[in-house]
Amino acid sequence: MSPEAPEAEERDLAEAYLGGLLASLGLNVEYVRAEKDTLFRLDGEGRERAVLDLVGGYGSTILGHNAPELVAYAKELLDRGVPVHAQFSRHPYANDLALRIDAIVKRELGPAEEYAAIFANSGAEAVEIAMKHAELDRIMRLGELTAQIDASVERARAAAAGGTPFVADDTHRRLTTEAGLPPGAGADELIDGIRRINAARTAGAAPVFLAPEGSFHGKLVGSVQLTHNAGFRTPFGALAAQCRFVPVHEPDAVAKALEAERGTLFGLVSDTAGVRVVEHELPVIAAFVLEPVQGEAGIRPFDRETVRRIQDACAAADCPVIVDEVQSGMGRTGTFFAAAPLGLRGDYITLAKSLGGGLVKAALTLVRTSRYRKEFELVHSSTFAKDAFSTLIAGRTVELLEADGGAVYRRAAERGAHLTAMLRRLQEEFPDVVREVRGRGLMIGLALHDQSGSSSAPIAEQSRAGLLGYALAGYLLRVHDLRILPTASATDTLRLEPSVHLTDAETDRLETGLRALLTLLRNQDGDALLPPAAG
Numbered sequence: 029m030s031p032e033a034p035e036a037e038e039r040d041l042a043e044a045y046l047g048g049l050l051a052s053l054g055l056n057v058e059y060v061r062a063e064k065d066t067l068f069r070l071d072g073e074g075r076e077r078a079v080l081d082l083v084g085g086y087g088s089t090i091l092g093h094n095a096p097e098l099v100a101y102a103k104e105l106l107d108r109g110v111p112v113h114a115q116f117s118r119h120p121y122a123n124d125l126a127l128r129i130d131a132i133v134k135r136e137l138g139p140a141e142e143y144a145a146i147f148a149n150s151g152a153e154a155v156e157i158a159m160k161h162a163e164l165d166r167i168m169r170l171g172e173l174t175a176q177i178d179a180s181v182e183r184a185r186a187a188a189a190g191g192t193p194f195v196a197d198d199t200h201r202r203l204t205t206e207a208g209l210p211p212g213a214g215a216d217e218l219i220d221g222i223r224r225i226n227a228a229r230t231a232g233a234a235p236v237f238l239a240p241e242g243s244f245h246g247k248l249v250g251s252v253q254l255t256h257n258a259g260f261r262t263p264f265g266a267l268a269a270q271c272r273f274v275p276v277h278e279p280d281a282v283a284k285a286l287e288a289e290r291g292t293l294f295g296l297v298s299d300t301a302g303v304r305v306v307e308h309e310l311p312v313i314a315a316f317v318l319e320p321v322q323g324e325a326g327i328r329p330f331d332r333e334t335v336r337r338i339q340d341a342c343a344a345a346d347c348p349v350i351v352d353e354v355q356s357g358m359g360r361t362g363t364f365f366a367a368a369p370l371g372l373r374g375d376y377i378t379l380a381k382s383l384g385g386g387l388v389k390a391a392l393t394l395v396r397t398s399r400y401r402k403e404f405e406l407v408h409s410s411t412f413a414k415d416a417f418s419t420l421i422a423g424r425t426v427e428l429l430e431a432d433g434g435a436v437y438r439r440a441a442e443r444g445a446h447l448t449a450m451l452r453r454l455q456e457e458f459p460d461v462v463r464e465v466r467g468r469g470l471m472i473g474l475a476l477h478d479q480s481g482s483s484s485a486p487i488a489e490q491s492r493a494g495l496l497g498y499a500l501a502g503y504l505l506r507v508h509d510l511r512i513l514p515t516a517s518a519t520d521t522l523r524l525e526p527s528v529h530l531t532d533a534e535t536d537r538l539e540t541g542l543r544a545l546l547t548l549l550r551n552q553d554g555d556a557l558l559p560p561a562a563g
Contacts, residue, residue, distance in 0.1 A: 054502030062093035092527035147414035148391035151354030151380035152246025184296035242325030320366035326518030327473025348375035358382035361469035362441035385425035484554030508541030
């Protein structure tokens with residue numbers, strides 16, 4: 029554009045609607061610098077203003093923003109010119125990271141067997157890889173079962189031709205009834221009926237996933253189906269495999285859900301008793317998916333007894349378990365895997381967020397070797413996954429987490445206990461406002477009582493719209509320079525996921541701001557919540 033030309037009208041094409049919503053809540057802030065648990069923005073005179081960040085990239089910055097060791101290493105890698113785009117070649121650093129994490133699996137979850145590693149770029153992608161692999165495994169198991177049935181049927185046909193009688197039991201009667209055959213149908217008629225019924229059942233056996241109520245596993249086409257929040261999921265329900273959400277805290281709920289999806293295929297076997305019609309389990313459920321700590325449902329940790337029931341029911345049904353550690357893993361809850369204290373060992377484990385050290389996009393899907401299908405490596409790929417720059421930084425991140433015998437894990441547990449104690453004091457002080465404090469380590473939720481019946485119109489309206497948590501976040505940012513956001517599917521819960529660098533002084537600062545917020549809610553002072561209207 030020439031110097032004389034008038035300036036073009038400024039337009040916002042980058043998610044402008046969301047930008048307007050952020051502005052209405054006082055959250056439309058640009059941050060210009062970050063370190064540890066501080067984000068810096070500029071005030072009206074261009075000076076930096078420090079904001080204490082308790083969001084932590086939704087769990088991505090366990091080591092803080094711009095961890096100096098990782099920044100220095102990133103600069104070194106860039107100076108060395110490590111390749112980003114060298115697909116379909118050897119990546120020894122990826123194998124080094126896979127071996128390192130597999131050793132942690134063995135240490136925390138038991139040495140049962142190894143896990144193969146598939147690399148990705150984000151948590152939702154890691155979950156979709158697990159879904160995609162689980163479906164490939166289901167289809168291949170179905171193919172193996174079909175081949176087994178066909179071979180057994182042909183052996184039974186030969187036995188019947190040689191004079192071996194059919195056993196007329198209940199299964200035989202079910203087959204003849206469903207196939208519309210006379211009671212004395214011969215071998216060829218029975219086999220034709222078996223093939224017709226099996227073909228129909230196989231064609232109708234679309235994959236189903238199971239997940240606990242409250243689950244959140246991403247918003248991509250596949251992963252959003254595992255996300256319980258209907259607002260995220262329902263518009264896209266026709267695009268991918270369906271999920272059944274299970275009230276897992278009810279003792280028999282998982283077993284009932286598995287049974288409700290159960291299907292069978294008919295077959296024939298011959299033995300000394302004769303030729304018998306049998307039923308084989310038809311693999312329908314691709315996997316059961318869960319988070320050890322449900323993040324977007326309001327920071328809800330699972331307990332050992334519920335996990336045991338899930339694992340026992342899934343093992344009995346040969347249903348693989350996907351453990352989503354995207355938000356809870358990498359030391360945030362005091363162990364590398366949040367599943368470790370629960371005795372939860374998945375067939376699949378997903379990692380992301382803090383795996384990139386808060387600097388790069390890195391994710392990983394681990395698959396138990398007894399479930400692993402090598403064919404997956406030829407039908408799945410990703411342009412940026414497993415590149416040298418991201419993978420080497422992820423490897424250095426794991427080194428930092430494991431250093432000094434896991435000092436970061438101990439620090440996360442200690443800092444989390446200190447932060448939780450402060451929040452519980454506030455709960456005792458404001459029992460009419462604070463409903464519950466829950467979580468583990470540095471993954472904590474401050475759940476508030478329902479405010480939809482508030483005497484303050486702004487508070488009641490924001491609560492009924494599901495936006496009160498964001499309005500509270502706007503107030504804390506605007507008035508106290510505190511960055512806190514609610515959980516996505518339980519917006520009455522404020523999440524706190526700082527790094528291990530959180531200091532006592534910063535915790536005190538947080539306490540001051542939260543006390544002011546809780547006082548505001550107790551006094552029903554809704555006018556103070558929202559930013560002043562533009563004059």
